[in-house]
Amino acid sequence: MSKELIKGNEAIIKGALLAGAKCYFGYPITPASEIAHAAAFYFPAIGRTFLQAESEIAAIQMCYGAAGTGVRCLTASSGPGISLKQEGISYSAGSELPIVIADIMRGGPGLGNIAPEQSDYNQVVKGGGHGNYKCLVLAPNCGQEMCDLTILAFDLADKYRTPVYILTDGFIGQMMESVEFPQPLKIDQSHKAEWAIMGNKETKHNLINSIYLEAEELEEHNIKLQRKYAEMEKNEVRFQTYKTEDAEIIVSGYGIVSRVLKSAVDVLRKQGIKAGLMRPITLFPFPKNEYAKFAAKVDNIFVCELSNGQMVDDVRLAVGKAKAKIHFYGRMGGVVPTVAELVEKITEIVKG
Amino acid sequence: MPKIVVQIDHCKGCGLCIDACPQQCIEEDSEVLNKLGYHPAKYKGQGCTGCGFCFYTCPEPDAIIVYKKDEEAK
Amino acid sequence: MAKDILRKPGGFMDTFVYKPGQDKGNTHYCPGCGHGILHKLIAEALVDLGVVDRTIMVSPVGCSVFVYYYFATGNIQVAHGRAPAVATGLKRSNPDSIVISYQGDGDLAAIGGNNILHAANRGENITVFFVNNAIYGMTGGQMAPTTLLGQKTMTSPYGRKIENEGYPMKVVELLSTLSAPAYLERTSLDDSKNIAKTRKAVRKAIQCQIDGKGFSLVEVLSMCPSQWKTTPVESKKWIKERMIPYYPLGVKKDVIEERAGYFPPKIDIDDESIKEMLGLKKEKLFRDRAMSDVPEKYRNPQIKIAGFGGQGVLLLGQTLAEAGMRHGWNVSWIPSYGPEMRGGTANCQVNISEGPIGSPVVDFPTILVALNKPSLDKFEETVQPGGVVFYNTSMIDRKPKRNDIEAIGLPFSDIADELGSLKFANMVVVGAVLEKTKLIDMDIVKDALKEVIHNKKFVETNIVAIDRGAKAV
Ligand SMILES: Cc1ncc(C[n+]2csc(CCOP(=O)(O)OP(=O)(O)O)c2C)c(N)n1
Ligand code: SF4
Ligand code: SF4
Numbered sequence: 040m041s042k043e044l045i046k047g048n049e050a051i052i053k054g055a056l057l058a059g060a061k062c063y064f065g066y067p068i069t070p071a072s073e074i075a076h077a078a079a080f081y082f083p084a085i086g087r088t089f090l091q092a093e094s095e096i097a098a099i100q101m102c103y104g105a106a107g108t109g110v111r112c113l114t115a116s117s118g119p120g121i122s123l124k125q126e127g128i129s130y131s132a133g134s135e136l137p138i139v140i141a142d143i144m145r146g147g148p149g150l151g152n153i154a155p156e157q158s159d160y161n162q163v164v165k166g167g168g169h170g171n172y173k174c175l176v177l178a179p180n181c182g183q184e185m186c187d188l189t190i191l192a193f194d195l196a197d198k199y200r201t202p203v204y205i206l207t208d209g210f211i212g213q214m215m216e217s218v219e220f221p222q223p224l225k226i227d228q229s230h231k232a233e234w235a236i237m238g239n240k241e242t243k244h245n246l247i248n249s250i251y252l253e254a255e256e257l258e259e260h261n262i263k264l265q266r267k268y269a270e271m272e273k274n275e276v277r278f279q280t281y282k283t284e285d286a287e288i289i290v291s292g293y294g295i296v297s298r299v300l301k302s303a304v305d306v307l308r309k310q311g312i313k314a315g316l317m318r319p320i321t322l323f324p325f326p327k328n329e330y331a332k333f334a335a336k337v338d339n340i341f342v343c344e345l346s347n348g349q350m351v352d353d354v355r356l357a358v359g360k361a362k363a364k365i366h367f368y369g370r371m372g373g374v375v376p377t378v379a380e381l382v383e384k385i386t387e388i389v390k391g
Numbered sequence: 392m393p394k395i396v397v398q399i400d401h402c403k404g405c406g407l408c409i410d411a412c413p414q415q416c417i418e419e420d421s422e423v424l425n426k427l428g429y430h431p432a433k434y435k436g437q438g439c440t441g442c443g444f445c446f447y448t449c450p451e452p453d454a455i456i457v458y459k460k461d462e463e464a465k
Numbered sequence: 466m467a468k469d470i471l472r473k474p475g476g477f478m479d480t481f482v483y484k485p486g487q488d489k490g491n492t493h494y495c496p497g498c499g500h501g502i503l504h505k506l507i508a509e510a511l512v513d514l515g516v517v518d519r520t521i522m523v524s525p526v527g528c529s530v531f532v533y534y535y536f537a538t539g540n541i542q543v544a545h546g547r548a549p550a551v552a553t554g555l556k557r558s559n560p561d562s563i564v565i566s567y568q569g570d571g572d573l574a575a576i577g578g579n580n581i582l583h584a585a586n587r588g589e590n591i592t593v594f595f596v597n598n599a600i601y602g603m604t605g606g607q608m609a610p611t612t613l614l615g616q617k618t619m620t621s622p623y624g625r626k627i628e629n630e631g632y633p634m635k636v637v638e639l640l641s642t643l644s645a646p647a648y649l650e651r652t653s654l655d656d657s658k659n660i661a662k663t664r665k666a667v668r669k670a671i672q673c674q675i676d677g678k679g680f681s682l683v684e685v686l687s688m689c690p691s692q693w694k695t696t697p698v699e700s701k702k703w704i705k706e707r708m709i710p711y712y713p714l715g716v717k718k719d720v721i722e723e724r725a726g727y728f729p730p731k732i733d734i735d736d737e738s739i740k741e742m743l744g745l746k747k748e749k750l751f752r753d754r755a756m757s758d759v760p761e762k763y764r765n766p767q768i769k770i771a772g773f774g775g776q777g778v779l780l781l782g783q784t785l786a787e788a789g790m791r792h793g794w795n796v797s798w799i800p801s802y803g804p805e806m807r808g809g810t811a812n813c814q815v816n817i818s819e820g821p822i823g824s825p826v827v828d829f830p831t832i833l834v835a836l837n838k839p840s841l842d843k844f845e846e847t848v849q850p851g852g853v854v855f856y857n858t859s860m861i862d863r864k865p866k867r868n869d870i871e872a873i874g875l876p877f878s879d880i881a882d883e884l885g886s887l888k889f890a891n892m893v894v895v896g897a898v899l900e901k902t903k904l905i906d907m908d909i910v911k912d913a914l915k916e917v918i919h920n921k922k923f924v925e926t927n928i929v930a931i932d933r934g935a936k937a938v
Contacts, residue, residue, distance in 0.1 A: 041740075041745045041746075042751075042790065043744065043745070044783070044786055044787045044790050044796065044798070044916070053743055056739065056743060061558060062554070062557060062558050064554065069802065070802055081742065081743065084742055085732065085734045085738075085739050085742055086730070086731070086732025086733070086734055088557045088558065090553070090557060092550065092553075092583075093550075093579055093580065093582075093583035094579060096547070096550070096579075096580075097547070097550035097553075097579070097580055097583065098550075100543065100544065100547040100550035100551045100554065100580075101550050101551070101553050101554035101557070102554060103543065103544075103547075103550075103551050103554060104541070104543075104550070104551035104552060104553060104554025104555035104556075104557075104558065105554040105555070105557065105558035106554075107541050107551075107554070107555060108521075108554075108555055108558045108559040108562070110558045110559070112554070112558065126544055126547075127544065127547070130543070130544050134541075134542075153802065182797075209802070210799060210825075210826070213799060213800055213802050214797055214798065214799045214825055215783065215786060215796075215797065215798040215799075216795075216796065216797045216798075216822075216825075217790040217795070217796055220745055224736070224740050224745060225736070226736045226739055236521055236539030236540065236541060236555075237539070237559055237562070238518075238519045238520065238521050238539055238555075238559050238561060238562025238563065238564075239518055239519065239562075240518040242539060243517075243518055243537070243538055243539045245539065246483060246533055246540050246541075246542075247540070247541040247542065248524075248533065248540070248541070248542040249542065250530065250542055252485055253485060295825075295826070298822075298823055298824045298825055298826075299823070299824040299826060301823035301824065302823030302824040303824075304823075305823060375826055377826070377828040377829075378823075378824050378826075378828070379828070379829075400490075401490055401491055403491070403495075403496035403497070404496060405496035405497035405690075405697040406497070406696070406697055406698055407497055407697050407698065407701070410697075410698045410701065411656070411657050413657075426488075427488070427491065429496065442657075443471050444657040444660075446471040446472075447471075447502070447505065447506070447657065447660045447661070447664065448502060448654075448657060448660055449501075449502070449505070450492065450494060450496075450497065450498055450499070450500070450501025450502045450504075450505070451491055451492060451501055452473045452474075452477050452490075452491070452492065452501070452504070452505060452508070452535070453472075453473040453490055453491070454491075455471075456470065456471065456472040457470065457471040457472075458469070458470055459468070459469050459470065459471070460469050
């Protein structure tokens with residue numbers, strides 16, 4: 040049996056190892072530090088690289104270098120550190136380097152606190168750094184997904200030559216759940232990077248670069264990137280629904296909130312309110328069509344986030360002028376709403 | 392006899408080689424305007440000892456060739 | 466290296482294919498710029514040392530942003546100042562390559578100050594060529610950390626002043642205070658003698674990396690005629706007369722000879738041992754169990770455990786979750802984390818459930834374990850009607866006030882003390898909770914202990930503690 044009770048943060052590293060990640064570069068920050076701890080423990084023991092960088096700025100740049108040689112690598116942080124990584128992420132997007140970045144969100148702005156928030160949504164999903172780029176964003180809500188989506192993140196990063204985020208909150212990172220590793224266990228060594236520079240004759244004609252001096256040339260590069268994002272929107276949308284078939288109200292959230300909402304749906308159903316949960320797993324690409332479909336069917340969509348309302352903007356865009364009214368309920372500062380609290384809010388909406 | 396060849400269209404006319412040459416055997420060719428728009432350096436035709444100073448002080452990869460021994464020169 | 470012909474070295478590309486426009490044979494640098502001279506020395510060294518194919522050149526931001534136009538090596542262009550961090554990633558992921566970071570003074574000494582300091586301090590086995598031209602060339606002649614006192618630039622139009630900008634930064638001297646670097650030298654391009662010394666230093670620095678001796682950096686005083694607003698020949702003089710007196714040339718550190726080369730071992734580990742190391746091949750006792758075997762009121766418990774920081778609250782919850790998992794159930798465990806853990810109180814929330822767990826957050830527990838008074842005070846109200854409270858009578862001098870819950874008071878700390886340490890209180894609780902609730906088989910929880918307790922010598926005593934707790938209920 041390859042089932043283990045581990046923290047979500049540790050599951051990321053075990054997933055990364057199974058995905059064949061060769062390097063981890065990071066800088067400690069709560070509530071993401073266990074990712075670094077696990078990497079520091081496992082990576083050197085099996086001949087892979089763990090290095091504590093001098094800053095998040097440096098950590099992402101070390102990834103830029105490692106990814107440039109074609110190896111799978113990752114870094115992890117939380118809000119303040121993700122802000123610092125934006126420079127390197129923009130460069131990685133521009134130079135089309137596959138890097139996996141985990142963001143275990145905490146409270147902000149500024150130093151904020153270390154309790155779970157979801158206030159990095161905008162800086163992660165909307166690009167964050169300078170330039171016309173987007174990163175693929177996966178939003179796990181349990182330990183199992185912390186492992187599985189990390190493995191997927193590496194595959195997608197290679198497939199699209201793009202930085203990929205694992206975006207979740209402090210609760211999912213800190214929580215221990217049982218994680219079952221894929222059977223049969225296989226360590227991925229198969230990925231290839233024909234474009235990489237490996238310090239040999241065969242690859243020295245490759246160039247890793249984000250400069251395009253001529254306006255037309257840079258526009259062309261940008262158009263190519265946009266095409267790639269459109270490709271992701273076509274192929275990589277992932278979401279999960281729960282009891283939505285006959286739902287009269289759709290409730291929606293990601294990360295820890297989706298778990299609380301799921302329990303709320305069960306309670307509401309016992310009280311005779313037909314609620315259903317729509318949970319995006321990819322935040323970019325955002326499951327726009329799915330929201331639009333729901334919006335045509337139900338009168339109300341209830342979005343809850345641990346933020347001032349960031350993902351809800353994407354829901355509004357997806358829904359457009361459809362009949363459903365969008366309701367937002369947010370908690371901030373590390374407060375996680377209780378099931379009862381959400382049940383009450385949703386009931387209010389349904390009872391109108 | 393050692394000698395140098397200035398590849399005219401690779402020269403930016405900076406004058407560093409002229410200043411560096413201990414034998415003062417390089418001069419500016421004020422007659423010629425090269426493709427880059429500079430008056431290139433010019434070997435005076437004699438005096439080169441093959442020291443290579445001009446080669447190493449020249450910032451352009453391909454502007455100066457130094458033949459330390461004569462045979463190679465065409 | 467005696468050569469009969471000196472011409473464009475093979476370290477350069479034949480044609481500069483990445484260079485836009487028609488001129489693919491010359492540099493993009495201004496006439497008389499020092500960058501070109503240094504490029505030539507590097508290109509020559511790479512061929513002579515036989516490492517052109519193995520080399521990866523890191524192009525910085527600055528006038529040398531286009532280093533990648535020129536060298537017949539692997540090339541990577543990076544963010545302003547970050548070249549040493551990128552070089553670290555390149556070298557660590559691909560130790561056989563020769564990694565060269567080429568940086569200007571704005572890039573290296575200003576925005577990238579932290580990155581160069583730490584790459585040097587780690588002793589990264591990379592080579593850095595640092596072009597000190599006392600100014601920002603590319604952006605139009607602004608002040609650099611290395612700009613001389615009194616020197617006029619676009620951003621020090623009245624001349625650099627100590628009071629406002631401090632002193633010019635002596636980078637190699639600064640780095641030479643670190644233990645890790647192998648070789649640090651300052652050279653200059655102002656005359657043929659100094660260019661010859663630079664040529665030697667370039668070779669030595671690359672050889673240093675080839676031999677695995679660690680971090681090397683050559684600071685090269687270099688002319689920027691365009692921004693200095695001098696002719697190329699005047700620029701050479703300016704270096705000699707103004708720069709060298711402040712930036713003395715010479716070797717600042719050289720421990721190459723006394724150092725053994727280090728090459729990171731190549732560890733080839735097969736999949737099976739990786740699994741082993743990941744703990745995926747451990748023998749663990751699993752036994753599926755139906756929740757219906759548990760007395761009804763204790764089924765699918767939502768548990769809150771709270772106490773002082775040192776009371777082993779988190780481990781207690783972890784033990785229950787690990788054991789619950791072994792029965793084939795879904796489990797979750799959430800700690801209070803961060804500073805909260807340090808000061809006074811700690812708590813954790815555990816779910817053990819036959820069905821999938823929706824919200825893992827336990828706001829209203831069915832089982833509360835309170836190991837100290839503040840915990841009982843804080844959480845008693847939240848317990849679901851019909852729930853059960855285990856409280857530590859060693860530290861709590863009152864009974865729970867509510868009468869719609871089951872209250873089990875036991876001297877957990879006293880029992881632990883008898884076993885030799887207060888630290889065992891948590892396992893005494895485990896024994897009591899399981900004896901009372903019949904939630905988990907005792908052999909399973911004891912096997913689970915082996916997993917959650919890292920110091921194996923404590924496993925036995927903890928098992929005794931579980932038994933004592935069970936007996937005490
Ligand atoms: C983050 C960031 N800030 C500022 C710039 C603008 N910039 C480009 S080059 C440069 C200065 C480079 O000077 P130096 O490193 O001395 O190199 P030189 O041009 O003199 O060779 C600056 C500030 C940038 N590209 N990126
Ligand atoms: S040093 Fe080179 S570029 Fe300058 S004048 Fe002489 S040949 Fe021309
Ligand atoms: S501005 Fe200065 S450093 Fe830049 S290319 Fe011209 S001379 Fe060289």
